[in-house]
Amino acid sequence: MGRKITIEPVTRVEGHGKVTIHLDDQGNVTQSRLHIVEFRGFERFVQGRPYWEMPVLVQRLCGICPVSHHLAAAKALDVIVGAGMGDGLTPTAEKMRRLMHYGQIFQSHSLHFFHLAAPDMVFGIDGDPAIRNVIGLVLTNKELAVQGVMMRKFGQEIISATAGKKIHGTGAIPGGINKHLSETERDEFLKGADPMNIDKMIDWSQAAVDWFKDYHKNNKDFIDTYADFPSNHLSLVRKDGAMDLYHGVLRAVDSEGKKILHDVDYQNYLDYIDEEVRSWSYMKFPYLKEYGKQNGWYTVGPLARLNTADFIPSPLAQKEFEIYKAYTGGKPNNMSMHMHWARLIEILHSAEMMKELLNDPDIVSGELVTKGQKVNEGIGLLEAPRGTLFHHYEINGKDQISMANLIVSTTNNNQPMNNAVNQVAKTWMSGQTEITEPMMNAVEVSIRAYDPCLSCATHAFGQMPLEVSLYNANNELIDYKRK
């Protein structure tokens, strides 16, 4: 008699997701799926609203990564107001937005690594769940925990200063930005009392990369083999192939490193990317049209970005990038847990970029807005912490939104997350008759590596307990656990 195991909802993942794992009569895993079970029609909700509201309006979508949506919407509207295709902003506007964006990457990645990933590494997947969290981390490595808290805080302060406020920031507007950084704010970030200054943030970022490399040396089996599967990888890169988290062209490589999307203009993304709907999930499955639904799916996020970029344009991160690339002989890295390594290198890059921008005089003076000839359609992409984020809008003659299409990072990672769950489930669940907490956490760890934001993908919110339901082949509930 076969069984179906349901893990619902997934803890430490925003929104409502559940995992079902099907076992055959011998207890072997035959199918695993990550289901997204809640959907609210944000794209329809915005129809009829004035287009200039979008950068603020989209922040209703998610309280977790509102800055990414704020900036992606603003980039799409830059096109609509005739401020160029990502290259038409004033130097001040572009640099202020970049500073905001690197602050977002820095704080989001810091939260993920120190709060979510590090406890699983320090205590093990099967560690005591009572201490397998950031408080447990405080007890065993207080220095690391304090660094995580303060790095997150620094990034949040950068966002607040550039966006104008913490909630519903208004910094980015169609065609530019609405404020400079004051000299006082700039000096505080550059030379603030220890540890709240950018040099300390760079030091701590480097230390975090070093911590991971040390951990990796002693835990290669876990880090290198956990949810390791071939994938295509997609991200924006700068026109010269450099990593660029704010703007660029779309590039994809296959699992061997062959370019399969050749630095195309993202204004034409619909020529290259489509989304598949599957009956068992509200989250769509994007894929590269040329390679079809079966072979065209791809990974986005830190792992993908380090696979697509030729180099990182900041010295310390570039040095780490070279070490990282050498580990796989220059080939794309397909190991899901290396997502954390890539994430830490991006933290270091973001810190370096923030310092460069803070030292740039354009941040505190200069023209803020570009004006041009209005058109009725615009597309804005950027590399959000979790991966490539698409905002696409059309407006009507009354300057109202008539069409909106959003592809969020977590949606882009739908297929790889399902693959990761499937591989881990086969390792941990096959032949088992009872579902233990470590087994459930093992599946969650594979999902968490992608840092999914199901709040964005489903527009759900709230805190979720963990529920486990066990079904037999007749779909009868035979066991249920909740924590």
Added chain:
Amino acid sequence: MPPKKRILIYAFGNPGRQDDGLGNRLVEELEPWLGECGYDHVELESNYQLNIEDADNIAERDIVVFVDASIEDIEDFHFGLVEPSEGRSEFTMHAASPAFILALCIKLYQKHPETYLLQIRGYEWEFLEELSTKTTQNLASALTFIKERITREDFGQSLSDKQI
């Protein structure tokens, strides 16, 4: 006369999700009143949600009041003491509870501010800026309550039936 206690009123919620912004609105309405009264020992903060850096933000306060919207079956609002809790289920991936923030603050900084949670009953959670009309009285009651508390020297003492 001893120095006044440093109070932080910290609202969290998304005001773009209707009643989820009840706490944020309370802080907005409190701000001019604090100015008129000259209560510079009281600081206000508002954010989408709580997270680990808030352990640092509360560490140097004597009293912290977190303000949140609630879907629980309470009458209009509820005010209660927060006990530190390290429970894993109390936080999801990108947010943390007041109890977790307090526990983290104690562990990181060995500081234990007197911490409360003011929950205000909400009803609607759609993609709208406006609070639902049913919350008007709840917000007013909570505002009156917190103002009265701020004026008292024994902020958290003698709690009425609103205490958990």
